[in-house]
Amino acid sequence: MEIFFSSDVDGGLVRLNQEESAHCVRVLRHRAGDEVCIIDGCGTMMRCTLLEASPYEAVARIEEKIPGWGSHPYHLTMAVCPTKNADRFEWFAEKATEIGVDVIAPVIGDRSERKVYKTDRIRRLLLSAAKQSLKGAVPEVAEPQSVREFIASAPADSLKLIAYCFEGEKLSIREALEAWNGGRVCVLIGPEGDFSPAEVADALKAGFKPVHLGASRLRTETAALTSVAAVYMKYM
């Protein structure tokens, strides 16, 4: 099933932008009268009939709206330090979308080798991953911020977890999630060189719970994806 995206919904009509129109009409050769499925990126899938099969601006009529299409029963924010090699971070973000994530927040730590992160490429990737995995919502990508800014602004009504490698008493992420009643959760994952002790101290002061991710030494992107899987599995 091919899914299209549009945020241009007006009453009972949906307009596709030029890229989506070209894909729909030129590549997939859809014609007026065809049924097409369009997501709005915010959670709703619209079953539509194509009215104008223009390769520049296709227009479709909404027949049915399915809210919460492919949704998951939690709200997960993953705040992750982008890896030196951008591919690895993109891979994480794509796979996290497939499994189920709501916000991806690239954060820059004291020890991050990568101090700058551009979000345009990843936004495109996540749109395509959401379509591919039949989800009406495309995860939000936050603007890059420092770990400290993220800690200071993390919502009070979330379960807040920070995974790091220093010694210290910690629950496993599975145990921390077992004790949780569900709802909103955010997980903070550090850079290749881990968080600085000052960042960890800040996080704990702000109510983050320290967790570990088991005995294996996981790379940043694998630690992040394992965290997404842990949240997903709580509801499995």
Next chain:
Amino acid sequence: MEIFFSSDVDGGLVRLNQEESAHCVRVLRHRAGDEVCIIDGCGTMMRCTLLEASPYEAVARIEEKIPGWGSHPYHLTMAVCPTKNADRFEWFAEKATEIGVDVIAPVIGDRSERKVYKTDRIRRLLLSAAKQSLKGAVPEVAEPQSVREFIASAPADSLKLIAYCFEGEKLSIREALEAWNGGRVCVLIGPEGDFSPAEVADALKAGFKPVHLGASRLRTETAALTSVAAVYMKYM
């Protein structure tokens, strides 16, 4: 910490092959007297002193052997249909090594688009993933076989799980693992077009338990990695 690999262990001495010797001596400039860490690929890490810093055949003396280095408390066989795009299967195998897997068995299903799979590239990748994630054991890569051959030869003393998308009563993989006492487990993951009904019937007859992987529509490689994470998390 840089880890080397050698299966050439003789009494108290370890010889590195040409590739590892060149990396150790030419690239990392190790000299006689340096401490080097060498895994045997079967689970043991040897802390050694370099005796002959030859870039063709370096020789080291074993000072200490650490068996079960970076090991995990289960034995997991992942039988997975290689994806059309080989990168995706390699990605899975690499990440599974990082998290913890023992055998990767590429299997070809009735509906596999990829009917042939060459294992040489993946063996090299897994050696490098094991070193990187500080594990003494490199996962075994089985020779490709059909799904039916794998089903027929799956060990009787394993928990055997098959994940597929057809309707039918199934536990989630988490629930199936909760009811399990630990030890050996194997998980069978189908190709992009799923297993054929005949393959599923064969598997159930052979004692495989059907499981689902939650509500998200996961690609083959993501389904496989989520399964590895589920087993890993049982022991977390």
